[in-house]
Amino acid sequence: MPLRVPVAPDPPRPAAAVDNRSRYGGGEVSVAAVSRTVTLVLVDGAGVPLGALPPYEVPEPWWQEVGAIVDEARRRYGVDVAVLRLLAADRPEPPGGHLTYLGQVTTPPAVPLEPVAVDLSPHPSRAPWAQPGGPAHSLAWATGELHRLGRPVTGVAQRRTWNLSAIWRLDGPHGSAWLKQVPAFFRHEAGVLRWLAAAAPGTGPALLAADDTGRILLDHVPGEDRYAADHTERAAIAADHHAVQLRAVGDVTALVTVGVPDLRGPGLAGWIRDRLAPHDTAVVADLLAGLDERLDRVRDCGLPDTLVHGDLHPGNVRGDGQRRAVIDWGDSFVGHPAFDILRLTETLDRAAAAPLLDAWAARWRADVPGSDPERAVDLLRPVAPLRLAAGYAMFLAGIEPSEHPYHAGDVPACLDQAAAEAQRMPLPG
Incomplete structure (x- = not known):
């Protein structure tokens, strides 16, 4: 599936599938006056480095939240990007600071890119969604599952990516759904959600689809965290x-x-x-x-x-x-x-x-x-x-x-x- 997909307006705090670690979930640590500056290193679909966009600031201080990174790249530079992973940070732990991320584009941006030297060699612990082509592969699975359910997708928004999950919102005329992809040690979540649906309906998000690679598709849960x-x-x-x-x-x-x-x-x-x-x-x-x-x-x-x-x-x-x-x-x-x-x-x-x-x-x-x-x-x-x-x-x-x-x-x-x-x-x- 191409990465260039129309993006629907973002509803307030839509987090039906979002997982929150205690220190990094954006609610248990005061982040007043904390900002995050981002350098986005771009690669093409084959993983060939293209250079880096000029640094820019985003309001979300939590490192794994990438929605604002994507939005600002589109607004400032007219580029649609899928953020793959964190490359470097100027401080030992979140929140805030100057962060360098790797992002994939289907079309190089018109703006000149800065040459950068980064190590893009493979790593055995790299998540599937953190590799070039990974997000598109997962989105193709999710949109296919929603189409099978009679829920066509008209807009996609990346919300989060880090070592514990990748989160995407998929919007359409029948409402929003959430694609969540997790590592092997979290893959049992699908089994728990199936059990909840049968034993305690309504106590958890509705599971729309799941596969054996850690991808689950969840219906939107109204409200706020x-x-x-x-x-x-x-x-x-x-x-x-x-x-x-x-x-x-x-x-x-x-x-x-x-x-x-x-x-x-x-x-x-x-x-x-x-x-x-x-x-x-x-x-x-x-x-x-x-x-x-x-x-x-x-x-x-x-x-x-x-x-x-x-x-x-x-x-x-x-x-x-x-x-x-x-x-x-x-x-x-x-x-x-x-x-x-x-x-x-x-x-x-x-x-x-x-x-x-x-x-x-x-x-x-x-x-x-x-x-x-x-x-x-x-x-x-x-x-x-x-x-x-x-x-x-x-x-x-x-x-x-x-x-x-x-x-x-x-x-x-x-x-x-x-x-x-x-x-x-x-x-x-």
């Missing part, structure tokens, strides 16, 4: 999610069968150890030393394993005042339900989080008599950031060096948080 959710809305999110988790208890075997990671009990400890092995520090050793005993005591609390979203912050909930849907199930796994309530309350102080945790515990005590949800939460407080550190370590192990700044700071930050929680919640002797 709920980063600003207050206590009442967080309580409603927690109650909705409890019903989903309770329903999933009996289906964990089926969920594991369709590829959802199995992080139950000892499986979680092994998964964390394997991924943190390259980060062998004294802090890691101390945290891992008591992990098995801690997880044994969590199991003694009596709560069942279930489907865990894995990143249930309010920005991964989308609503329009009438309905809510939880998006971005790529981090999901089968494991302990407390991980999600800890994530939902993570940015609140203890006093503000206490009523949400009390209500969560009361629901589980009512559904699982004899269980001790409060004790499980306390035991898992150090494990939750330790699991996140292992996840970020997994990302780093699977991406090329130019994209390391996306996650390099996350592993030590999460390990520090885990160590602090372990000090507050030590295992009794």
Whole structure:
């Protein structure tokens, strides 16, 4: 499919398929007065370098958000571009700064390009969507699937690209859909969405199509991402999610069968150890030393394993005042339900989080008599950031060096948080 496609007007914050990492989702870190300057290095369809556009500023500070990069390239220089990947950054981590990206064009721009020296050699960890021809190949699949569904495409807009996903909005007379392409470790999202559609309709985005390469096509979810959710809305999110988790208890075997990671009990400890092995520090050793005993005591609390979203912050909930849907199930796994309530309350102080945790515990005590949800939460407080550190370590192990700044700071930050929680919640002797 050619890249030159008419682009429809951009609706406000259309993020039905957008996945938000906690530090980079655009809602949990203050970015006042932070700007981003972009240098866009262009290649043709065969990957032959053409040169770079003059640097320009875009309002979105988050590195993976490329909608404004594409829009400004069209507005300033009359060029339609597909952003492929990050090449370089002038600071160690997002947001803001001066970033250099690689972009593909079908027709060289009329504006003179600056000669640049960049390393465009292949890399074994490069995502399919980050290579010349990759976006067009994925868009051809998505438009074909929508045509098969009787939904012709009249406009395409690239919204995001980084090591964790590529996001495109596809518009037409029958509404918008979202193409999301992810790496192998997130491919189980399609299976989770199929399960949600059957077991808990309306609680997640509608899956229109999926293939076995990590591409999924999602129907648009009206509303906006709920980063600003207050206590009442967080309580409603927690109650909705409890019903989903309770329903999933009996289906964990089926969920594991369709590829959802199995992080139950000892499986979680092994998964964390394997991924943190390259980060062998004294802090890691101390945290891992008591992990098995801690997880044994969590199991003694009596709560069942279930489907865990894995990143249930309010920005991964989308609503329009009438309905809510939880998006971005790529981090999901089968494991302990407390991980999600800890994530939902993570940015609140203890006093503000206490009523949400009390209500969560009361629901589980009512559904699982004899269980001790409060004790499980306390035991898992150090494990939750330790699991996140292992996840970020997994990302780093699977991406090329130019994209390391996306996650390099996350592993030590999460390990520090885990160590602090372990000090507050030590295992009794």
